Every structure is written in structure tokens, then in C-alpha cells.
Amino acid sequence: MPRQSSITPEAVAEAAEKLIARGSPVTNQAVHSLLGGGSMSTISPLLRAWKEDQKERQALAERYVPEPIEQLAQELAARIWRDAQEEAGVATEALRRELKKLRDHYSEKQADLEENLKLAGKQHEDAETALHDVQSDLDMLQTAYETLTLEHARATEKIAGLEQRVSDLQGILEKAEARAERAEERLASIAKGN
Numbered sequence: 001m002p003r004q005s006s007i008t009p010e011a012v013a014e015a016a017e018k019l020i021a022r023g024s025p026v027t028n029q030a031v032h033s034l035l036g037g038g039s040m041s042t043i044s045p046l047l048r049a050w051k052e053d054q055k056e057r058q059a060l061a062e063r064y065v066p067e068p069i070e071q072l073a074q075e076l077a078a079r080i081w082r083d084a085q086e087e088a089g090v091a092t093e094a095l096r097r098e099l100k101k102l103r104d105h106y107s108e109k110q111a112d113l114e115e116n117l118k119l120a121g122k123q124h125e126d127a128e129t130a131l132h133d134v135q136s137d138l139d140m141l142q143t144a145y146e147t148l149t150l151e152h153a154r155a156t157e158k159i160a161g162l163e164q165r166v167s168d169l170q171g172i173l174e175k176a177e178a179r180a181e182r183a184e185e186r187l188a189s190i191a192k193g194n
Contacts, residue, residue: 006035007038015035
């Protein structure tokens with residue numbers, strides 16, 4: 001987007017009025033200095049247009065206007081001004097009504113948004129409570145899992161010990177049965193020898 005020049009007709013006119021108020025001549029260079037810069041090719045046509053406008057105003061101010069025509073012009077201007085004020089009043093009233101309608105509409109929208117925000121806040125709180133409850137349940141389950149894991153490890157160790165004991169007892173039993181067999185054989189043998 002091209003940069004807009006700060007040298008505008010209004011700025012040039014204002015600078016020229018300041019120069020006149022100071023009693024200084026209105027020149028391109030004087031306006032350029034007062035504006036603090038700018039292109040002379042921009043300032044020159046704007047200042048020329050301002051001077052032409054001043055000449056026209058001066059010419060109009062110097063013309064003699066007969067009193068009845070001046071009075072008629074003042075009355076006409078007063079009527080135009082009154083009609084313009086009435087129209088402005090009607091337009092202002094219409095704008096006020098439209099503004100009130102818009103305010104009412106946006107007040108309703110704001111109330112709806114506030115209600116939705118309150119509802120969303122409540123849902124957020126409920127979700128946080130549910131999340132907290134789930135986290136508590138999860139912590140309890142984690143603790144129970146750890147306890148059961150420990151108990152399972154102990155039970156596995158105990159079972160391994162019991163299996164070893166059973167294995168040892170089976171070995172003892174087998175030896176005892178073998179001795180009993182040998183003892184029976186000896187007894188049978190002794191009984192035959194007698």
C-alpha cells in the first residue's frame with residue numbers, strides 16, 4: 001500500500017493562515033519550512049489553489065448586496081437551517097431507535113454468551129471433579145495392584161518352598177519305602193531260613 005503524503009490541502013491552508021497571522025508573506029518556501037518538509041511540486045499547486053480560493057472569498061466579501069436581498073438571503077438561510085435541523089432531529093431520532101434496537105439485541109446476545117460461559121464453567125468444574133475422582137480411583141487401584149503383586153510374589157515364593165518341601169518329602173518317602181521293601185525281603189528271607 002503506497003504511503004499517504006502528509007502534505008494535504010488542509011495542512012497547506014493551515015500553514016498559510018499561520019503565516020498571515022504572523023504577518024509573514026505566504027510563499028512556497030515559507031509553507032515548506034512551516035510544514036517541516038515535503039515536496040515543492042506537491043506544495044506549490046495546493047498553495048496556488050488556496051490563494052485562488054482566498055481571492056474568490058475576498059471578491060464575494062467586497063461585493064455590495066442590497067439590504068432586502070441580504071435580508072431575504074438570511075431568511076432563506078434561516079429556513080434552510082431550521083429544515084436541516086428538523087431533518088437532523090428526525091434522522092437522529094431514527095438513529096437513536098436503531099441504536100436502542102442494536103443495544104437490546106447485543107444485550108440479549110451478551111446475556112446468552114454469559115449464560116453459555118457460566119454453563120461451560122460448570123461443565124469444566126464437573127469435568128475436573130470427575131477427573132479428580134478417576135485419579136483417586138486410579139491411585140487406589142494402583143495401590144491395590146502393587147499390594148496384590150507383592151502378595152503374588154510372596155505366594156509364588158511360598159509355593160516354590162512348598163513344592164521343594166513336597167519334593168524333599170517324596171524323596172524321603174521313596175527312601176523309606178525302599179528300606180521297608182528291603183526290610184520285608186530280609187524278614188521273608190529270615191522266615192524261610194527258619
